[in-house]
Every structure is written in C-alpha cells, then in structure tokens.
Amino acid sequence: MKKIIHNTLALSALVLAVTHASAATNLVKNGSMNGMTGNSYTNYTAPTNWSFITPGGERWKSYGATPSPEGGDYFGVMSLKAYAPRFSVGGLTQSISGLVVGQTYDLSFYSMSNHTNSGAWDHWDVSLGDSAAKSGVNTQPGLGWKLNNMQFTASATTQQLKFLAVFGAGANPEILNLDGVSLTAAAAVPEPSSYALMLGGLIGIGALISRRKQQG
Numbered sequence: 001m002k003k004i005i006h007n008t009l010a011l012s013a014l015v016l017a018v019t020h021a022s023a024a025t026n027l028v029k030n031g032s033m034n035g036m037t038g039n040s041y042t043n044y045t046a047p048t049n050w051s052f053i054t055p056g057g058e059r060w061k062s063y064g065a066t067p068s069p070e071g072g073d074y075f076g077v078m079s080l081k082a083y084a085p086r087f088s089v090g091g092l093t094q095s096i097s098g099l100v101v102g103q104t105y106d107l108s109f110y111s112m113s114n115h116t117n118s119g120a121w122d123h124w125d126v127s128l129g130d131s132a133a134k135s136g137v138n139t140q141p142g143l144g145w146k147l148n149n150m151q152f153t154a155s156a157t158t159q160q161l162k163f164l165a166v167f168g169a170g171a172n173p174e175i176l177n178l179d180g181v182s183l184t185a186a187a188a189v190p191e192p193s194s195y196a197l198m199l200g201g202l203i204g205i206g207a208l209i210s211r212r213k214q215q216g
C-alpha cells in the first residue's frame with residue numbers, strides 16, 4: 001500500500017511540476033539589458049542579444065539616479081524631435097524563438113520616464129510579430145519605475161519582439177527607460193484527464209485506507 005501511495009503522490013507532483021516549468025521559462029535573452037559598452041550616448045552598443053530599431057541614432061545607458069528594480073544597467077531612448085538632425089535609435093528588437101503557435105505568452109517589463117516637463121507623456125509600443133500593445137502612459141514627472149504586464153499570442157515559432165519609444169507633445173528632451181523584460185508561456189491549466197487521473201489515485205488511496213481500518 002505504501003508503494004501505491006508513493007507512486008500516486010509522485011505522479012501528482014510530476015503533473016504539477018511540468019505545468020509550472022513550462023510556464024516559467026523566460027524566452028527573452030538578456031532581459032536585464034546588460035552588456036552595453038561605450039562612453040557616450042552616441043556610441044553605446046546595444047544590450048547583448050538586442051538590436052537597435054534605427055541603427056546609428058543616440059541611446060542612453062542607465063540615465064538618472066533611480067536604480068532599476070532589476071538591478072544593473074538599463075536602456076534609455078531620448079525624444080529628439082526638437083533637435084534635428086539628431087535622432088535616436090528608436091528602441092530595441094530581439095528575435096524570439098521556441099514559440100508555440102496559438103500559445104498565449106505573458107510579457108512583463110519595467111519602464112521609467114526621466115521627465116523634466118510637466119504634462120509630458122511617453123510609452124513603449126510593444127509588439128510580438130504582428131500582435132501589438134502599448135505600455136501605460138507616464139504623465140507626471142518623478143513617477144519612478146513602473147511594472148508593465150501584457151499578453152500576446154504567438155502566430156509563428158520565431159517572431160520579433162520590439163520596444164518602440166513613443167513621445168507625446170512636450171516630451172523634449174525626455175528619456176524613456178527599459179529593463180527587466182520577461183516573456184513566458186501563460187500558466188497552462190492541466191487537462192481534465194490529468195485532474196481525473198490524480199483524483200482517481202487519491203480516491204483509490206482513501207478506499208484502501210478505509211478498507212484497512214475496517215479489517216483492523
């Protein structure tokens with residue numbers, strides 16, 4: 001009987017563990033934005049595993065005095081609409097592989113605005129392949145870091161994840177920062193058959209225990 005109980009509990013734990021593991025793997029490489037090298041906003045390299053949307057533009061590394069919740073470096077884009085011919089890199093992109101077509105994915109990241117103008121706003125336009133969303137609009141100076149959450153559904157096994165900085169009127173020369181990017185499969189609900197299997201095993205254990213008590 002001990003062996004039956006052990007095997008049933010082990011099977012239940014395995015089903016739950018597989019479900020959790022499949023939902024917890026971060027498909028983004030270097031979501032912490034580390035690896036930027038250079039010595040000024042005109043020649044910092046992109047974070048490791050990321051590419052600039054508009055190569056050759058200006059970008060910022062860990063601008064400001066507010067550390068990211070992720071720790072280490074963070075990436076920033078400045079609004080340069082009023083400073084032509086200067087231009088920014090626009091944002092970042094990374095090719096994400098290992099996706100499952102039709103699967104829903106949870107995306108989370110931190111953003112922060114270094115505002116100097118009251119009423120200015122900005123946000124990240126985020127896309128995974130053809131599916132797009134935008135982060136919350138920052139409208140006040142000094143809001144600090146904000147955690148953003150959104151969902152996407154994969155339409156191919158490999159797709160581009162893009163973060164495009166968008167600045168509203170008055171956002172000159174504001175800087176929009178990014179860090180702590182994570183893309184994971186949405187937590188899967190175990191199939192009814194898995195629940196039935198676990199429930200059947202537990203019922204069987206209960207019946208055996210009850211029978212033993214009656215025989216004793």
